[in-house]
Amino acid sequence: MSTFVIFLVLIVIVAFLLIVVIMVQNPKGGGLSSSFGGGGTQQLGGVKKTGDFLDKSTWFLATALIILILASNLTIDGGGSIESKALDTNDNTELPLTTEPATDDAAAPSTNPEG
Secondary structure, X not given: OOHHHHHHHHHXXXXXXXXXXXXXXXXXXXXXXXXXXXXXXXXXXXXXXXXXXXXXXXXXXXXXXXXXXXHHHHHOOOOOOHHHHHHHHOOOOOOOOOOOOOOOOOOOOOOOOOO
């Protein structure tokens, strides 16, 4: 299995966990966390500790997702830009430079009634 596929699987798992953690968080007006906990005052770990855990896990998962995305970009074969590929070939052929835009005078119908 290639390294890129491993990174892809890890990115999908971390993204799913991040979605779940964000959906469970309790916004100011309620949310899914009240549905799972029953909305009562008997929550595991208390309200403050649950909020701290969810906040820290959100930041951890978001950071892990960014690191995984950047690391997977390094493993992609041929992921460089066109300019870097052109520099890597060391080809001495030059492209012609044009200073004027190309015009199709021959293809355009003449508007001169005399010509």
